[in-house]
Amino acid sequence: MRGRMPAGERLWATAIWVIVGFFVLNLLALIATVVVSSFGTRWLGTWLPAGFTTRWYASAWEEFQLPDVLLTTLEVVGAVVVLSGVLGVPAAYAMARRDFPGKALLMLVFLLPLLVPPITFGIPLATVLYRAGLAGDIGGVILANLVPTVPFVILIMVPFIQQIDPRVESAARVFGAGTFRMFVHVLLPLLAPGILAALLLVLVRTIAMFELTFLTAGPTSQTLVVALYYAVFAAGVRAGQSIDAMAVVYMVTSLLWLLIALRFVNPTQIVTRGKRAG
C-alpha cells in the first residue's frame, strides 16, 4: 500500500505526523522542565541547571506540609472511590436489568453531572454546602467529588452488566441461593473486572479533580492538586524549584495510578466513558 501512495497523499501523511510529533515533543518537554527544575540547583539562562540536588524535595515536604496534604488526598480519594462504588454499582445493576417508565429521564439525570462542567455546578453546590455547614472540611470535599463520580460509575457499569447473561443469576436462584448469597458468590465475581476498571478511573479522575475540591476545601482539607494551585498562584513567595518538587510529587502520584489503570482499561475510555468496558 505505502509504496503506491500518490505523492500528494504521502505529503499529507507526513504533514500529519509532523503535527503530532510537534505536539508530543512540546508536551514531553513541558513535563521534563518541571522534573529537571525540581532537581536543579541554580538554573538561569542555560539549557540545564548548574548542578543537581534533591534538597528541594525536603524543603517542599516541610513548606507545603506535604504529609498532611497527602494524607487528606488519600482520605478523600479513598472515600470517593468506595462511596461511588457503593452508590453507583447497585444503581447500574437496576438500570441494566429493569425496564421501567421514566428510565430515559433517569438516565438523563445521571448524565447531566458528567456533561455540565464542574465549575458551573460547583459554585451553586459550594453555596449549598456552605449554607448547610458541610463545606470547608473533608466531608464537603468528598460529597462534592462524588457528584460526577457516581454517574461515571453508573455509565461504565451499565453496558458491563448488560453483557452478563441474566440466566446465570436465575440458575443460582433455582439452586436455592438467596439474594445475598447470589450477590456475593455469583454476581460479585462476575462484576469484579468492571468494578475494578470503573473505580480505577474514578481514582485517577479524583486525584486530578481541581474545581470541585478547590471550591469546597478549607485550609485543612486541601488535596494535592489544590495545594499545588495555591503554591503556583503564590509563586515568588517560595523558591520555584520547591513548587516544581511538589508538582513532581503530584505527577508521580497521578501517573502511577494511571499506569495501573491502563493495565485494565483502554486509554480512550478515560474520555469516552467506557463504551467498551471490560
Place this chain on the structure above:
Amino acid sequence: MSDRVPLSVRLSQRGLDGVTLLALPALLFVIALFVYPFLYGLVLSFKPKVGGLFANYVTFFSDPFLYSTIGKTLWLAVPVTLLNVALSVPVALRVRLMRRQRLLTTILVIPITLGTVLVAEGMLNYLGPRGWLNRFLLEFGLSSSPVRLIHNYWGVFLSLVITGFPFTFLLTLSYVTGIDPSLEQAGAMLGARARQRFNEILLPLLVPGLIVTFCLSFVQAFSVFPSAVLLGAPAGDTRVISVAAYTAAFEDYDYSMASAIAMIMAFVQVAIVVALLGAQKLVYRGPAGGGKG
C-alpha cells in the same frame, strides 16, 4: 379478576420491583447534590443583596467589567475548539490505520490525567522568558527577543490546546474507528480518490459525532478556570466568566451574584449546544443507518 392482582405484581410487570429500587440511593444523591443546588442557585440569583428580582442580572449586563467576560470567554473557547476539532479529524483518520495506536493514545491521555494545574506549572517553566522554548528560538536565531507566551491570551489559548486537543482527539478517534472500513474500501474500488472518499463517505458519517465532540470540547473550554488565572491576565484579557463567578462568591461573598453568573454561564453553554444541535437537524440529514454500532 384483574383488580385482584396484588399491587406488587402489577408494579413488577412494569419493571418496578426490589431490583429497581437499587437505583434509588444514587438518584436521591444526584437530586440532593446536583439538581437541588442548581435550582437553589437559580432561586438565589433572583434574591439579590440589594435591589429587585432581576438586580443581579441587570448589574451583570450593565457593568462592562462583568458582561465583557462572556465575550472574552467565547473569544478563547470558540477558536480553541475549532482548532482542536480541525486538527483531530485528519490525525484521527491517520491514526486509525496505525497498528500500534496504544502508545500514542497513552501519551495523549497524560495531559488529561495530570490536569490543567500541572500543565499550567509546566508551561510557566517551559514557555517562560528563560524556558527551553525561548532559549531554542534565541539560540537558533528564530527570534531576536524572548517571545511572550505566558500571562496573556496566548498562555491560556495554548494550555487549552494542550489539555483540550487530546480530549477532542480521543473522542474523534472513537467515532472514526466506529465507521466500517469496508465502506471506504468500496468507495476506493469504485475509483474514488482520497479527497472524494473523505468528502462523500467519511465526512457525512462523521458529522453527527463531530458536532457532539465540538459541543463537549466547547463546554470544557468555556469553563476554563485555573489556567486563566495562572497563565493568563486574570484582570485583563483572560478575565473569563468563571473567574468573575469565583470572585463574586469567594472574594465579595455575594453568593447571590455568584449564582447569577453561574446561571448565565450555564445558559450560554446550553444556548450554544442547542444552537449547534438544532443547526445540525436543520441543515444536515444524516444517513439512515449511521456508521456506528
